Amino acid sequence: MNRLSLNIDNVKPFVSADALQGLQAEVTRLHNLLESGQGLGNDYLGWLHLPSKIEAAEIQAVEAAAQSIRSQCDALISIGIGGSYLGARAAITFCNPLLRGAGGNGPDIYYAGHNLSGDYLADLLDVIRNKRVCLNVISKSGTTTEPAVAFRILKEALEQQVGVEEARRRIVATTDEKQGALKQLADAEGYQTFVIPDDIGGRYSVLTPVGLLPIAVAGIDIRKLLQGGQEAEHAATQSARLDENPAYLYAAVRHLLYKQDKTTEVMACFHPALQYVAEWWKQLTGESEGKEQRGLFPASVEYTTDLHSMGQWMQEGQRTIFETFLLVAQSNRDVSIPQFADDLDGLNYLAGKGLDYVNDKAYRGTAAAHLEGGVPNLSLTLQDRTPETLGQMFYFFERAVALSGYLLGVNPFDQPGVEFYKKNMFQLLNKPGTEKR
Numbered sequence: 275m276n277r278l279s280l281n282i283d284n285v286k287p288f289v290s291a292d293a294l295q296g297l298q299a300e301v302t303r304l305h306n307l308l309e310s311g312q313g314l315g316n317d318y319l320g321w322l323h324l325p326s327k328i329e330a331a332e333i334q335a336v337e338a339a340a341q342s343i344r345s346q347c348d349a350l351i352s353i354g355i356g357g358s359y360l361g362a363r364a365a366i367t368f369c370n371p372l373l374r375g376a377g378g379n380g381p382d383i384y385y386a387g388h389n390l391s392g393d394y395l396a397d398l399l400d401v402i403r404n405k406r407v408c409l410n411v412i413s414k415s416g417t418t419t420e421p422a423v424a425f426r427i428l429k430e431a432l433e434q435q436v437g438v439e440e441a442r443r444r445i446v447a448t449t450d451e452k453q454g455a456l457k458q459l460a461d462a463e464g465y466q467t468f469v470i471p472d473d474i475g476g477r478y479s480v481l482t483p484v485g486l487l488p489i490a491v492a493g494i495d496i497r498k499l500l501q502g503g504q505e506a507e508h509a510a511t512q513s514a515r516l517d518e519n520p521a522y523l524y525a526a527v528r529h530l531l532y533k534q535d536k537t538t539e540v541m542a543c544f545h546p547a548l549q550y551v552a553e554w555w556k557q558l559t560g561e562s563e564g565k566e567q568r569g570l571f572p573a574s575v576e577y578t579t580d581l582h583s584m585g586q587w588m589q590e591g592q593r594t595i596f597e598t599f600l601l602v603a604q605s606n607r608d609v610s611i612p613q614f615a616d617d618l619d620g621l622n623y624l625a626g627k628g629l630d631y632v633n634d635k636a637y638r639g640t641a642a643a644h645l646e647g648g649v650p651n652l653s654l655t656l657q658d659r660t661p662e663t664l665g666q667m668f669y670f671f672e673r674a675v676a677l678s679g680y681l682l683g684v685n686p687f688d689q690p691g692v693e694f695y696k697k698n699m700f701q702l703l704n705k706p707g708t709e710k711r
């Protein structure tokens with residue numbers, strides 16, 4: 275079942291059917307390279323068939339741990355950064371009510387370890403002071419500074435609140451099977467642990483326990499999420515043809531636009547539930563493609579609010595951009611506009627219409643205006659805000675970005691550039707073993 279639809283009508287003035295057809299042979303070659311495990315970064319392909327291969331026992335273990343957290347606690351703090359953070363936050367924001375506790379009908383979900391702000395952590399410590407708290411610390415390497423520091427502080431706070439023994443029961447670690455400081459710490463303390471497979475990098479890990487545990491704690495059905503992932507996996511595996519494989523069509527279109535010096539891709543959403551989906555997508559594309567001085571710069575805007583700020587730039591700024599609209603066809607709920615007898619605000623022409631109707635017109639008006647202003651744009655419409663649709667979307671982008679990296683000739687599964695700031699930071703912090711340059 276296809277829960278996503280890709281519309282490329284507004285790129286046609288820039289990308290011809292012939293140009294797409296001209297890329298087909300290369301796409302097919304790269305598809306075969308990906309599937310046969312012969313391409314760049316082939317030791318990180320565990321995500322490729324993960325949705326269909328994840329073991330029933332693993333799903334059950336995640337569900338049981340989530341249930342135990344839901345029954346013990348009224349707040350979960352998910353501690354991680356980058357790929358060990360954004361997938362869960364994207365899913366939880368996407369599926370759950372926007373203004374109630376982020377955990378929907380379960381514990382409130384808070385995040386830590388994704389920044390180094392003292393204010394942020396101090397505020398978080400205040401907020402959780404009188405709550406029953408559980409911690410899920412997530413780090414593949416087990417050595418990333420931001421989550422390690424946050425975990426140290428939150429672990430101490432929890433131990434002071436409930437004692438060392440009870441704290442141990444309330445902490446779950448998601449990390450490497452064998453290595454890293456977090457693994458050693460978890461073993462020493464006797465925490466429950468989940469494993470991040472060796473062959474799956476952080477930004478491709480949302481459908482492993484990295485994402486699944488916090489998502490399940492938030493009351494989202496992870497089986498449905500995985501089902502969506504599986505549907506997209508099957509669809510993308512079956513055919514490399516651009517007229518049959520929308521993930522590859524998206525990759526091919528953005529590659530052809532990049533070749534025309536459209537070097538920035540702006541993901542534009544009209545729904546606040548997509549805010550962290552865009553953040554997840556930025557990590558996926560940025561870390562996968564931005565290397566060897568190549569790669570699209572991934573940016574995002576949230577409409578309609580940003581139409582009143584960035585809208586000017588989008589309409590008339592440098593023509594080095596294209597836009598990918600990420601849309602939701604069916605919201606969970608809608609609110610209709612009332613009729614007023616006096617009509618002093620002049621809005622009676624919208625009376626009886628839902629906000630989604632108005633939002634849709636805003637999208638259509640924007641897409642046409644930006645095309646007229648020289649910005650090619652494509653639209654990916656998600657059928658609804660269900661976990662199945664989200665699972666399809668996660669896999670759609672993973673597959674598309676893997677192919678995009680191969681089209682660029684880079685390894686989409688490493689991130690050597692990220693280490694540079696860390697070296698400098700450690701030297702500035704006088705970390706033992708690092709020397710000043």
Ligand SMILES: O=P(O)(O)OC[C@H]1O[C@](O)(CO)[C@@H](O)[C@@H]1O
Nearest residue numbers: 356357358413414415418476692
């Ligand atoms: O799970 P870890 O090892 O803490 O890494 C978190 C994130 O940091 C990075 O390694 C970059 O530093 C990302 O690739 C990764 O998603």
